Structure formats: structure tokens, C-alpha cells
Amino acid sequence: MLSISEFSQMCHLSPQALRFYHAEGLLVPAGIDERTGHRSYAFDQVERAMLITLLRDTGMSVKLVRRALDEPDQAVALLDRHSDEVDRQRRAQAEAITAARAVFEAQPEPQLRHVPATTVVGRLVSGTPLGRDAQEWDRAEDILLAAATELVTTVTQAGVTCLGGPWRTLALETQEQDRKVLDGVGPFWIVKVAVAGTSETLPSLPADLIVQTCDAHEELSILMPGRNTMAKYCTVVLRLLDAPPLDGDRFVNLARLRQEVRPDGVLSSAPVERRPA
Structure with a gap:
């Protein structure tokens, strides 16, 4: 078993992130000491941590990440839909930046x-x-x-x-x-x-x-x-x-x-x- 510190270093996830994923039910420790509350992880949980990191790096919400992990046959479709939403948000942000720049540059006056x-x-x-x-x-x-x-x-x-x-x-x-x-x-x-x-x-x-x-x-x-x-x-x-x-x-x-x-x-x-x- 690996301590939270060892698992954190192995997966490049902070202990705070691991505690958050535990609270959200994404990555539940393999064991928890009833007396101290210390979390420990199994080596084979590294893969799930890796998948969580991959999906979270795309900007996916915890809710979508959980669904992709629980329904792996739907993961690609979920990524496609997320990609479309990211593109929409980027276009909206680009339009907003253009509009903001135009207002500050033009200083519209009657x-x-x-x-x-x-x-x-x-x-x-x-x-x-x-x-x-x-x-x-x-x-x-x-x-x-x-x-x-x-x-x-x-x-x-x-x-x-x-x-x-x-x-x-x-x-x-x-x-x-x-x-x-x-x-x-x-x-x-x-x-x-x-x-x-x-x-x-x-x-x-x-x-x-x-x-x-x-x-x-x-x-x-x-x-x-x-x-x-x-x-x-x-x-x-x-x-x-x-x-x-x-x-x-x-x-x-x-x-x-x-x-x-x-x-x-x-x-x-x-x-x-x-x-x-």
C-alpha cells in the first residue's frame, strides 16, 4: 500500500487534489486508517488517477469525468461533445475580446x-x-x-x-x-x-x-x-x-x-x- 504522500508523488497529484477526488467519489483510497484517518492507495489505482488527470486536463467537469470513467464505452463520445462545447466557448470568448477591444479603442461618443x-x-x-x-x-x-x-x-x-x-x-x-x-x-x-x-x-x-x-x-x-x-x-x-x-x-x-x-x-x-x- 502507498501513503497519500507516496501516491501523490507517483501520480503528480497534490494531496489536496487526492482528498478532493476522494470527496467527489472519483478516486476512493484503497484503505483508511480508522484511528488516524490516513489514506492509503493501491498501486493499481495509478491507472485511474492517470485517466482522471487526462480528462480533467481537458477542462471536463467532475461530473463528466465520473461518467466517462463509469461508462468507458461512452468516453470518446463525451470527449467529442466536450470538445464542441470548448470550441463554442472559445468562439464566444474571442467575440467578447474583440467587442471589448473595440469599445475601449473606439470610445464611442454621440x-x-x-x-x-x-x-x-x-x-x-x-x-x-x-x-x-x-x-x-x-x-x-x-x-x-x-x-x-x-x-x-x-x-x-x-x-x-x-x-x-x-x-x-x-x-x-x-x-x-x-x-x-x-x-x-x-x-x-x-x-x-x-x-x-x-x-x-x-x-x-x-x-x-x-x-x-x-x-x-x-x-x-x-x-x-x-x-x-x-x-x-x-x-x-x-x-x-x-x-x-x-x-x-x-x-x-x-x-x-x-x-x-x-x-x-x-x-x-x-x-x-x-x-x-
Whole structure:
């Protein structure tokens, strides 16, 4: 029999690791002195210690390691699934690093820009959750991205030319929309795209599409790198609120904030309007 110290040196596992594996049921000592509590190991347990080390070095959880050891015929399949998960995590980390670097390098600040008069086609988006947690927010993002893509496809198939990419804005444009949003019923969002032509010259479009004429105006815009999150959305709102004061009686109408998802990030823009007399 080998003492825990001897077994530790033989397997290159610390005594703390051996005690942890014992507690988790992965590597139970061959014997335990009832009086002193000292653990001892058999030489043939070296192989199991070696397998545990191999699997743990891959980043596998104790739970998966236990299953791989208890079901050796499933070990390769478990390793394959673990490898896929590791690749997914690496991609997610790489994206996060890129986004973090972009935010710190760009130091996004609001910019004032002119928007010419244009015709806009929109559609209410049903079924988006409120985004109360990260999972809900991501699900809403997926729904909005799909709805924006579908809107562009529908408009294009009708023979209408889209001018730039689609965007989304909160459904607060009518009293009915406003009431449904405040009641938590929804729809909460509208997806839109600028198009060539006017409401009079556009061909027939599906009845659920909304055609609007938008006058020329100024917007305060900010590009936030990376994917959209609730924290980034709130940060954009804060930076637009903290932007240098506008002259005269003009203000930034954050209730009409719109977001355009781009390959390099999300462009958020709010119109500059004059306060009512």
C-alpha cells in the first residue's frame, strides 16, 4: 500500500487534489486508517488517477469525468461533445475580446448627423419577450433580426428598392401602441427600412406593412461595437443623455430611439426635435 504522500508523488497529484477526488467519489483510497484517518492507495489505482488527470486536463467537469470513467464505452463520445462545447466557448470568448477591444479603442461618443427626407416601410413585431434577463434579451434579439430580414425580403420581392439596412424602434408611435407597451402586452417593437419612392408611387404591399413619410431631420447617433445587450442599450441612452447640450429649444427624443444592427456593431440614433411651444 502507498501513503497519500507516496501516491501523490507517483501520480503528480497534490494531496489536496487526492482528498478532493476522494470527496467527489472519483478516486476512493484503497484503505483508511480508522484511528488516524490516513489514506492509503493501491498501486493499481495509478491507472485511474492517470485517466482522471487526462480528462480533467481537458477542462471536463467532475461530473463528466465520473461518467466517462463509469461508462468507458461512452468516453470518446463525451470527449467529442466536450470538445464542441470548448470550441463554442472559445468562439464566444474571442467575440467578447474583440467587442471589448473595440469599445475601449473606439470610445464611442454621440455624433450629430443630418438625415434627408425619406419613405419608410415598417412592420410590428409580435412575440418578443420583455428582455428581463440575458436569455430573454437574446431571444428578443433573434426575433427582431429575423423580422428585419423578412421585412427586407418582402419589400424587395414587391419590387421596392431598400435604402440601407433595416432598423428597429420601440412601438410607441400611436396611442394604441403606447398603451399595449405600457400594459406589457406588446408588440413592443417595429422593424423598419428606408425605401426609394413615395407612398403614392410604391407598388402594392402586404396589408400589415406600415408606410410612412419621414421629414428631413437631425439625429444624435452613437455606434456601440459588438452585439447588442441590455447593458449596452442602457449605456447608449446614458451617453445620449450626457451629450453636450443642444442650442435653443432642441432636445433628443429618446422615445424614438432606433437601432440598426451592423457587422461592426449597433448604430443607435435618436431624432433631435424642438420642444413644443
